[in-house]
Each structure stands twice: as C-alpha cells, then as structure tokens.
Amino acid sequence: MPVQTQPETTVLESPQSARETSAPWEVVVHDDPVNYMHYVVLVFQRVFGYSKERATRLMREVHELGESVVWTGARERAEHYVRQLQGCQLRAILRRGEAGS
Amino acid sequence: MRVGVREDGGVVLDRVAPVEWVMLRELPEIAASGRGVALDPLGKEVDETTDYDAASLREDWSQFVEPELRSHFAGQVALLAGDLEAAETMDASDDPESLIGDGDGEERGDGKPQRWMRIVIPADHVEPWYGALNQARLALEASERLGPALELIEELAEMDPRRRRLAVLFLFYGGVQEALLGRMLGMSGE
Numbered sequence: 001m002p003v004q005t006q007p008e009t010t011v012l013e014s015p016q017s018a019r020e021t022s023a024p025w026e027v028v029v030h031d032d033p034v035n036y037m038h039y040v041v042l043v044f045q046r047v048f049g050y051s052k053e054r055a056t057r058l059m060r061e062v063h064e065l066g067e068s069v070v071w072t073g074a075r076e077r078a079e080h081y082v083r084q085l086q087g088c089q090l091r092a093i094l095r096r097g098e099a100g101s
Numbered sequence: 102m103r104v105g106v107r108e109d110g111g112v113v114l115d116r117v118a119p120v121e122w123v124m125l126r127e128l129p130e131i132a133a134s135g136r137g138v139a140l141d142p143l144g145k146e147v148d149e150t151t152d153y154d155a156a157s158l159r160e161d162w163s164q165f166v167e168p169e170l171r172s173h174f175a176g177q178v179a180l181l182a183g184d185l186e187a188a189e190t191m192d193a194s195d196d197p198e199s200l201i202g203d204g205d206g207e208e209r210g211d212g213k214p215q216r217w218m219r220i221v222i223p224a225d226h227v228e229p230w231y232g233a234l235n236q237a238r239l240a241l242e243a244s245e246r247l248g249p250a251l252e253l254i255e256e257l258a259e260m261d262p263r264r265r266r267l268a269v270l271f272l273f274y275g276g277v278q279e280a281l282l283g284r285m286l287g288m289s290g291e
Contacts, residue, residue: 028144033249034137034238036275039231039282079158082142083166087173089235093144094158 025078027071030091031062043088044070047081072097104280110224112284114277117188117218124273125220128237129182131270137239138174140167174236177229184230188220227284234278241271250275 029040037059044055048071061068070092071081078094085092102121105113117125142162147155193215222230245267247253253268260268 030139030144032139032239032242033247034235034242036279036282038286039278042282042286079142083170086138086140086166087170089138089174089232089239091139093139094142095144 024072024097025075026069026095026097027078027081027085028067028093028095029058029062029070029085030067030093031065032091035090037063040090043085043090047084047088069095106284106287107221107224110227110284110288112222112227112281114220114222115191115217117220119217121273122188122218124270125185125277127270128233128274129178129185131240132174132178132233132236134240134244135171135174135236137241137243138170138236140170142166174232177232178236180226180229181233184220184222184226188218190216191219192216222281224288227281227288231278231281231285234274234281238271238274238278241267241274245271247271 040059040062041052041055044050044058045052048055050058058068058070062070071078075094082092082094102117103115105115107113140162142158143155241247245264247268250272253272257265257268
C-alpha cells in the first residue's frame with residue numbers, strides 16, 4: 001500500500017528486513033535476586049537519562065511485576081541499550097513490540 | 102571491617118579481619134566462572150529455530166557483544182585483584198586509636214597484637230569493585246539459588262556447611278557492595 005508523505009510525493013513501501021522496519025522494539029529488564037534496588041535506579045538514570053522518579057517507578061515495576069519495559073523504539077537503539085544494561089549486569093533483553101511482530 | 106571514604110573519592114576497607122580477607126581473596130575465582138551474568142539478547146522464550154532473525158541477532162551478539170562484555174567484566178575483577186594484592190597488613194601499632202582499647206579485640210588470645218588488612222580502593226576502582234562483587238554474587242546465585250538476603254539469613258542455621266559457607270560469602274559480598282553503592286550514589290549527587 002502506498003504511503004502518502006507529501007502532497008505530490010508518493011513513496012512505495014519496499015520489502016525490507018525486520019531490522020529496518022519493525023519498530024518499536026522494547027528493552028525489557030527482568031527481576032533478579034542479586035541487584036540492589038538503588039543500583040537499578042542509578043543504572044536507569046545513567047543509561048537512559050531518566051529522572052530519579054521515573055527510574056524508581058520502573059525499578060519498582062521490575063521488582064513487583066518481575067519485568068518492566070524500560071524503553072521502546074528503533075531496534076539499533078534498543079540493542080545499544082540492552083548492551084549497556086547487560087554491561088551493568090542487569091537481566092536485559094530485546095523484545096519485538098506489538099507493531100513489530 | 103570498617104569502611105572509610107578518602108578525600109579523593111576512594112574508599113578504604115580498614116580492619117579487614119582474617120576471615121573477611123579470606124572471603125575477599127576468593128572473589129576473583131568465583132567471579133571468573135562467569136555464571137549468572139545474563140548475556141542473551143532475546144531471552145529464553147524466543148525460539149531461534151522458528152525465528153531466523155533471532156538466530157542472526159544471537160549470532161551477532163555472541164560474536165561481537167559478548168566478548169566485549171566479558172572483557173569488561175574481566176577487567177573489573179582484575180582491578181579488584183590488583184587492589185587486594187596491594188593491601189597492607191596492619192596491627193595495633195599502626196593505629197593509635199586502637200591502643201585506647203575499645204573492646205574491638207585488638208589482642209589475640211596469645212597476647213600478640215591483632216592484625217588486619219587495609220585495602221585502598223581508588224576512586225576510579227569503586228565501580229569496578231561493585232561490578233566484580235556483583236559478578237561473584239550472580240555466580241553464587243546461579244549455582245546455589247540462594248534467593249533474597251533476608252530469607253537467606255533465616256535459613257543459614259539449617260544449611261549444610263558447604264551451602265552455608267557460600268551463603269555467607271554471598272551475604273558478605275553484598276554488604277561490601279552496599280557500602281560501595283553508598284559511595285557511588287554520593288558521587289552521582291544522590
């Protein structure tokens with residue numbers, strides 16, 4: 001299906017790999033019994049630049065629900081964040097968001 | 102063990118008792134197992150036999166990201182090990198305060214002065230130390246399924262000696278981490 005982008009410009013969707021088209025991707029952090037809550041908050045603040053309040057809310061989701069979607073967006077950026085979170089030894093994975101399934 | 106903060110932002114672990122010293126010396130070997138550090142980019146629920154893209158991502162991750170992260174983790178442990186190597190043996194004559202006698206056990210049973218270790222953690226080693234301690238705790242958790250610390254403390258008395266020793270290591274490393282975390286939060290303005 002063509003996508004109208006400007007009044008006189010029509011761009012046809014072309015077959016592309018999932019890597020290029022399947023946004024959004026989710027960065028998901030799972031709970032674990034090792035990482036301290038304050039540390040998780042600190043990591044979320046540093047990696048994503050979140051406020052302390054937002055980082056704390058996400059940490060609580062991780063702790064109470066077992067996981068939290070801490071960021072959503074393009075795949076390459078999501079991969080970058082997962083790498084950073086894993087480097088901080090959090091249990092972080094990539095997951096296809098609903099629109100990317 | 103006493104934890105002090107240096108003017109340059111570093112941390113001093115002072116009066117490290119022999120048993121605490123032994124536990125710290127065990128850390129590099131425990132952390133080196135690499136167990137417990139999660140490096141799968143997709144999680145177990147994604148089946149690569151039915152998802153070609155998942156297989157490709159996992160292959161890339163294992164080829165490029167995992168070696169980089171493992172090298173980063175090994176670097177943390179190496180810094181900690183280096184600081185342990187540089188630790189000094191102290192006794193009461195090195196610490197005038199201890200001569201006052203505060204009931205802190207300055208003398209051993211044989212009347213000789215109590216000895217302890219003093220470990221200096223430079224400011225730029227505080228976070229690597231935290232990471233190395235975390236690696237060790239993740240490895241212990243992965244092998245022993247120790248669970249939350251509060252429940253673990255209650256179960257200690259009923260554990261077999263081997264598991265109890267590992268549980269005590271897990272708790273001790275956690276205690277050191279908490280002290281370092283206080284410093285890290287302080288440095289980040291928390």
